[in-house]
Amino acid sequence: MSSSSREAMEGYGEEQDMEQRGHRxxxxxxxxxxxxxxxxxxxxxxxxxxxxxxxxxxCTAKKRAEWSTSExxxxxxxxxxxHSHALPAPESGSSRPGTDSSLNANQYDLLTQVLGDRxxxxxxxxxxxxx
DNA sequence: CGGATTTGACCCGCGC
DNA sequence: GCGCGGGTCAAATCCG
Numbered sequence: 835m836s837s838s839s840r841e842a843m844e845g846y847g848e849e850q851d852m853e854q855r856g857h858r859x860x861x862x863x864x865x866x867x868x869x870x871x872x873x874x875x876x877x878x879x880x881x882x883x884x885x886x887x888x889x890x891x892x893c894t895a896k897k898r899a900e901w902s903t904s905e906x907x908x909x910x911x912x913x914x915x916x917h918s919h920a921l922p923a924p925e926s927g928s929s930r931p932g933t934d935s936s937l938n939a940n941q942y943d944l945l946t947q948v949l950g951d952r953x954x955x956x957x958x959x960x961x962x963x964x965x
Numbered sequence: 966c967g968g969a970t971t972t973g974a975c976c977c978g979c980g981c
Numbered sequence: 982g983c984g985c986g987g988g989t990c991a992a993a994t995c996c997g
Contacts, residue, residue: 869968869969869970870969870970870971871970871988871989871990872971872972872988872989872990873971873972874986874987874988876986876987877986878986878987883987883988885988885989966997967996967997968995968996968997969994969995969996969997970993970994970995970996971992971993971994971995972991972992972993972994973990973991973992973993974989974990974991974992975988975989975990975991976987976988976989976990977986977987977988977989978985978986978987978988979984979985979986979987980983980984980985980986981982981983981984
């Protein structure tokens with residue numbers, strides 16, 4: 835107790851550890867930096883939609899991640915807009931092809947899989963690209 | 966300290 | 982004309 839620790843009391847509580855616990859909510863990293871500016875549960879499809887925006891100054895590209903609340907493995911990523919700047923350089927440092935290539939390929943494969951998944955229910959027809 | 970991230974509330978568009 | 986849904990912004994908070 836001691837005085838009023840109002841903030842200490844509210845700013846705590848376990849909550850749900852985000853989804854980083856036993857689940858593997860791994861969003862397809864495309865190499866760009868995104869800033870999450872919103873998250874809402876869409877009842878129309880019963881899924882959660884996260885909104886990301888490119889952190890670049892002249893980049894108006896936006897990214898939308900959508901996944902079902904019970905199956906985070908099934909993520910649907912939609913890119914809106916185009917990047918007016920080249921990639922921020924993944925991480926050059928050492929090596930490139932061969933070593934982390936497998937990791938990159940893994941993520942890329944996931945992304946492709948997600949984008950190729952059109953098992954979505956019938957909701958708005960946001961044809962972003964083709965599918 | 967800065968940057969990043971989260972949650973809530975507000976706003977707008979469309980449908981009927 | 983009104984209501985609902987979805988989308989965005991802002992503020993607060995936390996971590997490194």
